[in-house]
Amino acid sequence: NLLSETYSYLAEIAIIEGLKLDSIRSDYIDIHINKVINNYNALGTATFLIAYVSVADFEAFWCKDVRHIEEYPFNLIIKKKLEVLVHPNASTRVATMILTRDGYDFPVYYLALKIC
Numbered sequence: 001n002l003l004s005e006t007y008s009y010l011a012e013i014a015i016i017e018g019l020k021l022d023s024i025r026s027d028y029i030d031i032h033i034n035k036v037i038n039n040y041n042a043l044g045t046a047t048f049l050i051a052y053v054s055v056a057d058f059e060a061f062w063c064k065d066v067r068h069i070e071e072y073p074f075n076l077i078i079k080k081k082l083e084v085l086v087h088p089n090a091s092t093r094v095a096t097m098i099l100t101r102d103g104y105d106f107p108v109y110y111l112a113l114k115i116c
Contacts, residue, residue, distance in 0.1 A: 044106040062093040
């Protein structure tokens, strides 16, 4: 977790969860989504799920990953559906969505980084 010291107290500003993937392993991905969204994030803090990916066809991986995230049962209100952003480079993919917990909206960012 990233913390910020402001006015002599610490405030959580982001939660980052990383996972290493060499294929779409739905159960493994689901464990990490559940952990970062439900177990670690009671306050509705900005959340980053970063996949370090080692696959031959990165674009095919990303398309399957996006489809999997779109079908994930979040059990929260989805304020803004998953949106794939413009690719910043050949080895990075980014998508974002907004979830709502107890009337509070928080962003979730999904990043896939090709590591080989």
